[in-house]
Amino acid sequence: MNAPAPAVDLDRLKGPALDAIERSPRTQPWWLGAAGLAVIVCLAAVAGVGGMSSSTTQHASMLMRNVSTLAWAATMFAAALLAVMPGSRTLRTLLLASVSACFALTLAAASGYEAGAGVKCALIEAAVAALPMFAALGVLTGFAFDATRALAAGVAASAAGMLAVHLHCPDGSIDHQVVFHLAPVFVLALLTLALRRFLPSRTHAP
């Protein structure tokens, strides 16, 4: 089973790598991409929250409102970093699992007040998430395809949108929360995964 010596000129396979070294002789640290993505996600969230009026009728209490808001903000930031951090698959898996805690907190914070809000919330969430999602996809094409990275990026982007409607929407009914606030988070994360799978990778490094 021992293989024979190859009759292949390996040096000719080195050309593109040497060209790449010549073009960019300096190593770009991974955290630059992570920081860039985190900034874009945070700016989108700030624009989404600051660009609309605030409502408190959605939440049962200020404490629950603040706790759930903090949970989504922390998830958004952590997801943006973990989507790009080398290795860390276990952390990303834990993060994705922790999103269910955010869902639970959101529902626990709901007041039950019905304001008749509809699909507009889902549209706002998608609109706020759009720019961070495309930015994340751009960054992720620099990695080999990894479903957990794509999902984390999708969660980061959709959490920015979620924060906007979480603080803006007056409707605290469970049905509205599930269908027009939380389901879009799920859908946007899956959409990010689907788009990432479709896009070619610029490098195959994990």
Added chain:
Amino acid sequence: MAAEETDEALMVRFCDGDAKAFDVLFARHAGAVRGYLHRVTGSGASADDLTQAAFLSVVKARGRYVRGSAFKPWLFAIATNAARDLHRRRRGEELSAEPTSTETVEPKVRDAGLEKLVREALVQLPDAQREAIVMHRFEGMSFAEIAVALGVNEGAVKVRAHRGYERLRELLRGVWTAEEAQRPEPHSGPREAGGNEP
């Protein structure tokens, strides 16, 4: 002097801007990577393309190399991802159409018939089993290293390798004895670095 350095030390030097360290890493591993990719894809032309892509990825993504971590599993993870990407893009058409290599230079094999049979049998294995077996048997990597390269736990690698060896034994019944299939290979990467044609 440089040849005595570990892969990890060379990679750190490369990340710090020493391009010559990359030359040493390439010289050490290009043969093994190409051989691995040849066995995984079943195509010499694809193996050449993917070897180029893998080392280009090492250069472009060197900022993501975690200092202190083992280099070889990282490199083989990149090579594996490159092969999977090709497989996904071509939806297996090329791979299934090229079980026999179209090498322009026919290597002088010790037993060309056996080599061809093994190559064809490997191509019939599921990707996950083939990757584990090629890394373990032909590249001399430990299960722990393979686990890092494939991004799964060590137990999963052992299961894949076990099932792969079982399937290989079925496919090569009468050609490759069970004893030979299970014969432990010395974990010596350098042996494969110079001779990795399937």
